[in-house]
Amino acid sequence: MKIVIKRQLEKYGIRLNFIKNLWYLNSFDIVKKLTATQNPVIFDIGACDGSSIYEFKKLFADSVIYSFEPYPDAYGRLAKFSEQYSDVHHYNLALSNNDGFMNFFVNKSKATNSLLKPVITNSFVDEHAVPEEKIEVSTKMLDTFLAENKINEIDILKIDVQGGELLVFEGARETLKNKKVKIIYAEIWFIEGYQGQPLYHDIAAYLATFGYFPFGIYNMHYRKDGHFLWGDSIFYLK
Numbered sequence: 001m002k003i004v005i006k007r008q009l010e011k012y013g014i015r016l017n018f019i020k021n022l023w024y025l026n027s028f029d030i031v032k033k034l035t036a037t038q039n040p041v042i043f044d045i046g047a048c049d050g051s052s053i054y055e056f057k058k059l060f061a062d063s064v065i066y067s068f069e070p071y072p073d074a075y076g077r078l079a080k081f082s083e084q085y086s087d088v089h090h091y092n093l094a095l096s097n098n099d100g101f102m103n104f105f106v107n108k109s110k111a112t113n114s115l116l117k118p119v120i121t122n123s124f125v126d127e128h129a130v131p132e133e134k135i136e137v138s139t140k141m142l143d144t145f146l147a148e149n150k151i152n153e154i155d156i157l158k159i160d161v162q163g164g165e166l167l168v169f170e171g172a173r174e175t176l177k178n179k180k181v182k183i184i185y186a187e188i189w190f191i192e193g194y195q196g197q198p199l200y201h202d203i204a205a206y207l208a209t210f211g212y213f214p215f216g217i218y219n220m221h222y223r224k225d226g227h228f229l230w231g232d233s234i235f236y237l238k
Contacts, residue, residue, distance in 0.1 A: 027185065027218035027232050031156060032059045034183050034215070034236060039063060040155030043142075045095050045168055046187075048074050048111065050081035052158060053088055063087070066151075070094035070104055070137035071113050094161070096139040097170035104137040114162035115139075116194035123223040125193055141171030152180065159186040163197030169206055176210040184212060184235040190228035200233070213238050 039062035044052050047067035056063055065088045069075040075092045082088040094115060096102060105117050109128035112118060115137075118129035145151075154175070159165050165186050175181060184207065188200040198206075204214055212235040220231040 025218070027216075027234060028055055028059060030215065030218075030234055031183060031185055034234070035060070035155055036182070037155060041151065041153060042066070042156045042158065043154050044068065044158050045142075046160040046162070047078050047090070048160075049077040052160070053078075053082065053085070056156070056158075057085065057088075065089070067091070068093050068095055070139075071106065071110065074110060074113075092138070093145075094137050094139045094164075095142050095145070095171060096164065096167040097141060099140050099144050100138075101136050102139045104135050105131055106133045106135060107131055112162055114194050115164045115167060116162070116197050119192055119195050121191055121193050121223070121229070123191075123229055125229065129193065142168060143172055143174045146175060146180070154181045155183065157181045157184045157186075159184070161187075163189065163194030165203055166198040166206060169203070176207070176212070179211065179237060181212075182237065186233055186235070187230060188217070188233045189230045191223070191230075193230070203233075204235075207235050211237055 038060060040060055042056055042063050042065045044065055044067040047053060047069045053065055053067060056065060067078060067082065067088060067090045069078050070093060072092065079090050082090045094102065094104065096115060102115055104113065104115055106113050107118060107128065108130040112129040118131060120126055159168050161168060169176065186203065188203055189197060190200055215234040215236050218232045221229040223229055
């Protein structure tokens with residue numbers, strides 16, 4: 001029956017491929033399969049209003065989650081959402097490469113907020129990343145946070161900070177060097193969306209120096225001309 005359907009569709013220029021085990025196309029399913037424990041310690045950096053917490057809790061009901069969001073309005077929603085979980089901790093912080101304060105750009109679409117100033121991409125991103133105000137937010141290095149809270153290991157490190165990913169990794173040098181992170185799930189860009197932001201190859205090269213290598217790339221977004229914009233990548237220890 002499959003062959004008949006395929007031949008009929010191919011007459012109209014449509015080709016179907018029947019693939020089994022499609023788990024490897026879903027990034028969260030891959031995180032589930034790569035995680036060795038059912039009660040992982042998860043760091044959600046750039047948690048926004050908590051949607052990723054919901055996804056992680058569906059995968060790991062007994063996980064302990066540390067979530068970070070610097071923008072006050074989003075943090076308020078995150079704190080409210082987290083009330084339903086006793087093992088979700090939330091912090092009004094930006095993780096970066098220093099302990100102190102940094103400027104934070106608030107844009108038209110709050111999902112595009114960043115420690116970095118947005119630039120023109122000639123894509124649909126531009127209408128959302130229109131700067132509206134600049135505020136000051138508290139920052140902390142991941143190395144510092146782990147030491148202060150006596151946390152020895154992170155099973156899943158999720159990062160979605162709109163171009164500031166390398167800043168987070170630079171502030172986690174000791175953590176990465178000592179292999180305290182098992183899986184990294186990070187947003188990655190192939191075109192400059194923010195001033196001075198690193199691209200995918202920069203992130204991959206930096207993580208490789210600590211023994212972390214790409215498992216795959218998922219959830220790709222494209223410009224109208226077909227150019228890659230951004231997606232998500234999973235890195236793991238070889």
